[in-house]
Amino acid sequence: MRNIIFIFFFLINGYAFSQKVKILDKKTGKIVRNVTVYNEALTINLSSDNNGFVDVSEFDENEKIIFSHISYALLKVNKSRLLKQKFIVNLTNQSEQLDEVVLSVFKKAEKTNRIAEQIAVVSARDIQKRSPQTSADLLATIPGIKVQKSQFGGGSPVIRGMESNRILLVVDGVRMNNAIYRKGHLQSSITVAPNMLDKTEVVFGPSSVVYGSDALGGVIHYYTKTPKLSEEKEVKSQLFSRFSSVNQETTTNVSAELSFSNWASFTSISYSDFGDLKTGSNRNHGFDDWGKVFYYSKNVNGNYGENPTKNSDPEILRNTGYNQTDVLQKFFVPLSENTDLKVNLQYSTSSDVPRFDRLTELSDETDVSDLKFAEWYYGPQDRLLISSQLLINPNKNWLEKGTVTVAYQNIGESRIQRKFGSLDRSYREETVNVFSVNGDFSISLTEDKKRAISYGFEFAYNDVASNSYGKTLNIVNGEIDGFSDDFKVQSRYPDGGSNYMSSAVYIDYRQDVSPKSTLNSGIRFTNTNLNATWIDETFIVLPDNDINANYSAVTATIGYVYRPNKDWQLNSVISSGFRSPNIDDVGRVREKSGNVTVPNIDVKPEFAYNAEVGVQKYFNDKKFRLGATFFYTLLDSYIIRDEFTINGSNQIEFDGELGNVVANQNRGNAYITGYTANYLGKISNTWNTSGFITYTKGRTYDTEEPMSSIPPLFGQFGLNYKKNKIELGADLRFNSKKDIEDFNFREGIDNHDLTPIVDANATSDVDKYYGTPNWMTFGVNGSYLLNDKFSVQARLSNLFDEHYIEFASGVSAPGRNLSVSFVANF
Numbered sequence: 001m002r003n004i005i006f007i008f009f010f011l012i013n014g015y016a017f018s019q020k021v022k023i024l025d026k027k028t029g030k031i032v033r034n035v036t037v038y039n040e041a042l043t044i045n046l047s048s049d050n051n052g053f054v055d056v057s058e059f060d061e062n063e064k065i066i067f068s069h070i071s072y073a074l075l076k077v078n079k080s081r082l083l084k085q086k087f088i089v090n091l092t093n094q095s096e097q098l099d100e101v102v103l104s105v106f107k108k109a110e111k112t113n114r115i116a117e118q119i120a121v122v123s124a125r126d127i128q129k130r131s132p133q134t135s136a137d138l139l140a141t142i143p144g145i146k147v148q149k150s151q152f153g154g155g156s157p158v159i160r161g162m163e164s165n166r167i168l169l170v171v172d173g174v175r176m177n178n179a180i181y182r183k184g185h186l187q188s189s190i191t192v193a194p195n196m197l198d199k200t201e202v203v204f205g206p207s208s209v210v211y212g213s214d215a216l217g218g219v220i221h222y223y224t225k226t227p228k229l230s231e232e233k234e235v236k237s238q239l240f241s242r243f244s245s246v247n248q249e250t251t252t253n254v255s256a257e258l259s260f261s262n263w264a265s266f267t268s269i270s271y272s273d274f275g276d277l278k279t280g281s282n283r284n285h286g287f288d289d290w291g292k293v294f295y296y297s298k299n300v301n302g303n304y305g306e307n308p309t310k311n312s313d314p315e316i317l318r319n320t321g322y323n324q325t326d327v328l329q330k331f332f333v334p335l336s337e338n339t340d341l342k343v344n345l346q347y348s349t350s351s352d353v354p355r356f357d358r359l360t361e362l363s364d365e366t367d368v369s370d371l372k373f374a375e376w377y378y379g380p381q382d383r384l385l386i387s388s389q390l391l392i393n394p395n396k397n398w399l400e401k402g403t404v405t406v407a408y409q410n411i412g413e414s415r416i417q418r419k420f421g422s423l424d425r426s427y428r429e430e431t432v433n434v435f436s437v438n439g440d441f442s443i444s445l446t447e448d449k450k451r452a453i454s455y456g457f458e459f460a461y462n463d464v465a466s467n468s469y470g471k472t473l474n475i476v477n478g479e480i481d482g483f484s485d486d487f488k489v490q491s492r493y494p495d496g497g498s499n500y501m502s503s504a505v506y507i508d509y510r511q512d513v514s515p516k517s518t519l520n521s522g523i524r525f526t527n528t529n530l531n532a533t534w535i536d537e538t539f540i541v542l543p544d545n546d547i548n549a550n551y552s553a554v555t556a557t558i559g560y561v562y563r564p565n566k567d568w569q570l571n572s573v574i575s576s577g578f579r580s581p582n583i584d585d586v587g588r589v590r591e592k593s594g595n596v597t598v599p600n601i602d603v604k605p606e607f608a609y610n611a612e613v614g615v616q617k618y619f620n621d622k623k624f625r626l627g628a629t630f631f632y633t634l635l636d637s638y639i640i641r642d643e644f645t646i647n648g649s650n651q652i653e654f655d656g657e658l659g660n661v662v663a664n665q666n667r668g669n670a671y672i673t674g675y676t677a678n679y680l681g682k683i684s685n686t687w688n689t690s691g692f693i694t695y696t697k698g699r700t701y702d703t704e705e706p707m708s709s710i711p712p713l714f715g716q717f718g719l720n721y722k723k724n725k726i727e728l729g730a731d732l733r734f735n736s737k738k739d740i741e742d743f744n745f746r747e748g749i750d751n752h753d754l755t756p757i758v759d760a761n762a763t764s765d766v767d768k769y770y771g772t773p774n775w776m777t778f779g780v781n782g783s784y785l786l787n788d789k790f791s792v793q794a795r796l797s798n799l800f801d802e803h804y805i806e807f808a809s810g811v812s813a814p815g816r817n818l819s820v821s822f823v824a825n826f
Contacts, residue, residue, distance in 0.1 A: 019057040021082060022231075023048050023067065026090035029229030029259065030334060035091070036068040056082065067091060070449060071109070102201050114510065114518045116559025116571040118204040118614055118629040118676070120144065124225070127194050129727075129783070131242065131795055131821050133249055133272070134190040134324075135197070139220065142202055143692030144676040146711040150810040152247070152277050152320040153353035153378070154187030159204060160631060161672040161698045161710045162217025166579060168207070171222040172344055173440075174387055174407040177214045178432045179462035179500035179530075179583040180493060183639065183664065184749050185808075189220070191348040191383045193270040193326035195240055195253040198225045204676075205631060206577025206610045209522040209557045212458060212504050213580045216608045216633075226342065227257045227264035227332050234259040239824040246797075246817035247321065248275035268328040277320040280803035280815035285773035287756040291805055291812040293317055297359055299374040299418070300352070304473070304480045308371045308420065317812060319354040324381075338393040346385040353378040357754065357810025358417070365760070371420055379414030379429070402441030409434040415492070417655075423473040426489040426655060429466070436460040450512035454522075455505075462500040464583050466493035488538050490589050490654065494599075496533030496545070498583045503527050520559035527552045528580040532587050532601075539654070540589065540598060541647055547601045549586070553578040566622070571614035571629075580605045585639060585664045589654075593748055596652050596659035597641060604666050607636040624681030635670040638700075640708075641747045642667075668702035672710070691717035708749040711807045712738035712772065725785040733777045738807055740771035750808050775804035793821040 023032045031052025038045045039059060048054040059065055059079045067075040072091035082089070102112060102119055112119065120142050122130075132138040136155020140147040146158040156163050164186045169176040171192055181188070200222055207215040240253040255268040279291060292314035298305040300319060311318060329345040358376040362368065387407035393400070411432040418425040440456040472485035506524035513519050530549040534542055557575035564570070581603040590597050612631035618624065644663035646652060652661050678692035693715035698707030713736040720729040743752040745765055755769045762768035778800060783793040801816040 020053045020055050021087045021089055023052045023089045023091060026092040027228060032069060032091055038066050039063055113563060113569060114561060116520050116561050116573045120202040122200045124198050127197055131793060131819060132194050133244065135192050135194050136189045138194050139189060143678045144204060144694045146714060148185050148806060148808045150185050151354060151356040152274060152811055153322040153350065155189050156185040157189055157220060158709050158711055159218040160674065161696045161707060163709045165214055166216040168211050168215040168219045170219060172224055173389060173405045174385060174436060178411060178434050179464050180430060180432060181582065182584040191381060192222050195270050196224050196268045196326060196328045198223045205612060206575045206608045209506055209524040209555055212526045213502060213528060213578060216577045216579055224328055225266055226330055227266035228259060229261060229264050230259035231261050237826045242819060242821040244817055244819040246814040247277045262334065264332045266330045270326040273323040275321045277317045278815050279315050279317060279812035280798060280801045281315060282801045283803045290756045291803060293360060294368045295371055297371060297374050300354060302480060304475060304478060308369050317356065319359050320356050320811060322351045322353045324350040340391040342389040344387045348383040350381045353381065373417060374420045375416060375418040375425060377416055379416060382412035384410040398443065399441055400443050402439060404439045406437045424470055424487060425473060426470045428468045428492045430493060431465045433463045434460060452510045454508040458504045460502050464493055464498045466491045466495055490539040492589055493583055494532040494534045494587045496535040498532035498587060500582055501529045516563045518561040523556045525554050530586065532583060542599060544601060551580045551605050553605060567618045569616040573612045575610045577608040578605050591654045591659055593753065594659050595662045595748065596654045598644065598646050598652065598661055598663050600644065600663035600665060603639060603664050604637055606639045609634045626679045628675060628677040630675045632673045633671065637666045638670045639664050640667050670700040670707055672698035672707060686723045687721055689719045705746065706742045706744045708744040708747045712736045728782045730780045735775050737774040738772040740766055740769050743771065751810055754810055772807045775802055777802050789825050791823045795819040
């Protein structure tokens with residue numbers, strides 16, 4: 001009996017006097033040292049040790065314990081609850097209020113109340129709720145971003161009236177922009193599957209101080225999911241499956257996370273199969289045939305058809321289907337107490353992607369059956385990324401923390417085309433190898449971290465190979481039986497090879513001038529070097545077949561944040577940016593709408609000077625936010641595609657036809673201005689809402705023409721209800737009309753010739769075309785949590801089956817669509 005009493009007394013004392021709590025980083029699973037632990041009465045004040053432990057036996061059973069660390073959000077928890085949590089506390093960088101922590105602005109964690117730039121953050125939970133088919137569809141839901149599509153297997157984001165090579169895409173700290181990112185429309189944003197993303201951050205406006213060339217309109221930073229450590233071995237897996245009615249889409253994503261005390265792994269494989277898209281039937285815009293496909297080409301997947309085929313249902317957009325596979329493998333390994341290693345492997349590939357807008361192009365506008373191209377498609381879009389990221393936290397006077405990222409990328413693109421009435425098929429293939437290394441470091445100059453410096457460097461080398469050739473089809477009994485002949489084809493880029501190198505250093509300084517204000521400033525020096533060689537002169541003879549171009553630029557930014565009280569925040573930013581001409585600017589050859597773009601080795605960098613002001617008003621203890629940002633950007637020496645002459649001629653032969661010569665050239669000054677107004681937050685414990693309106697205007701000062709890629713007024717409003725296991729929502733999207741007078745006709749990027757025709761006999765484009773009609777769609781969604789492991793979600797988009805086409809797009813938007821998703825966690 002005495003022994004039983006002794007054991008009971010020992011257990012009671014062990015519980016009372018050795019109640020050690022282990023404090024971990026919620027994101028990584030690593031221990032957190034020097035966490036201040038205290039009660040509300042401030043009678044107890046402790047600190048976690050070097051192993052992340054703190055003994056809480058001094059606290060009363062029902063007392064509230066507060067965990068505080070300067071790098072994490074404040075956490076309050078009752079002691080009785082710690083037992084249910086197995087005496088483990090997870091600290092997070094995310095605030096429960098609307099002051100999110102973002103990484104992209106300074107390449108380190110910083111709260112939005114210290115950042116002057118306009119930013120947007122989409123979390124993994126938001127991504128799952130919105131359930132986008134591609135990452136381009138995800139970007140289209142972010143306030144201030146418009147997305148253009150030339151084919152369904154694409155998506156070119158527009159930020160503040162700029163797109164493609166004026167927008168910087170980044171994934172896990174590695175820039176995706178390469179030497180052949182073109183001016184016009186790009187589909188690179190879809191090569192990261194939405195289900196692999198932990199979050200997406202968008203920085204609006206020139207961000208060239210931290211990111212260098214290309215970041216004129218803004219930066220889109222994809223962050224993929226990262227595994228975290230666990231003291232005990234853990235294996236987590238997830239299955240995501242979705243079906244969409246509008247294009248018979250099926251998407252399956254499987255992922256697995258392995259967590260151990262000294263390493264962790266995350267694997268994700270996603271496969272999507274998209275069928276032909278069905279457009280909306282309700283034509284409130286009044287144009288009965290606009291966007292319909294009456295004839296299409298069956299020359300896909302190795303088939304052969306001598307003539308166009310009549311479409312049995314013109315509202316089904318033939319040749320829009322494709323499939324895509326994305327793979328992510330990431331390892332997280334703590335090398336030492338202050339050093340971590342991330343190894344990141346990403347691979348994305350697709351089937352052939354039909355270029356829908358070219359496959360519906362007519363040789364004769366009066367005859368809907370007279371299609372120009374029998375074949376026009378992109379070969380598989382291949383993207384390989386291998387990177388290693390060293391995260392160091394020495395906490396020294398000269399370096400508090402930093403990240404060094406070394407990466408290799410291999411990008412493969414190809415374009416295949418053949419015209420009706422011809423058996424000659426042309427191939428143009430490009431491969432880009434990118435080697436990069438960048439380091440980003442930070443120092444706190446004071447113990448309270450109110451003054452800090454960030455600094456870093458970047459080096460990137462692009463090697464571009466461009467190959468082209470032609471094959472003549474051999475047709476036997478109406479089927480393709482190999483090839484009968486070869487012929488020469490003009491390469492898209494320099495056939496002798498080309499390379500593009502950039503190197504840069506930068507420094508940022510941040511200071512809380514007072515408890516109510518923060519100053520941000522920075523400066524960057526960037527140098528770029530370009531080399532290109534042309535060999536074949538069968539089609540184009542240049543003044544110089546070997547070129548070298550070297551450019552340097554200094555860019556700077558200064559931002560000021562003023563917080564007069566806890567409910568108001570005022571931002572102001574003055575910044576500069578630049579974009580150095582890449583291989584595409586200098587050396588591309590291609591044809592569109594009778595215009596042939598030829599190389600121009602005299603293109604120089606373009607610069608942007610930006611001023612913006614923003615205001616944020618918070619309500620209900622920062623649970624609701626209302627804000628607006630106004631900006632004005634001046635472009636100097638802007639690059640535009642315009643009429644050109646080569647060897648004294650303004651016409652040139654391309655793929656057997658004579659076309660007008662155009663080339664990228666520098667012009668004088670232009671401006672882009674506009675605003676985004678938005679709101680976000682909770683109405684009550686069960687209701688929340690969000691919405692935005694974006695307006696943009698851009699004109700050239702020298703020619704007084706509209707700038708390309710300027711979308712009309714657009715916006716979105718949403719309302720959501722959540723209680724217990726059920727969540728319901730509704731959203732309204734709208735787009736105002738873009739008048740034909742506001743299109744840029746010179747470059748062709750706005751695709752004014754794809755808008756409705758109002759007078760086929762008119763002699764001018766202004767009188768012939770209508771512009772983009774206004775539209776509005778309504779959608780509803782809902783999800784239900786069956787239990788801790790299973791959930792279902794449904795979304796009904798474009799409820800009233802409206803027909804519309806996004807500005808500058810070559811393919812109609814989806815009609816009424818029912819999307820059903822299923823998620824299982826194990």
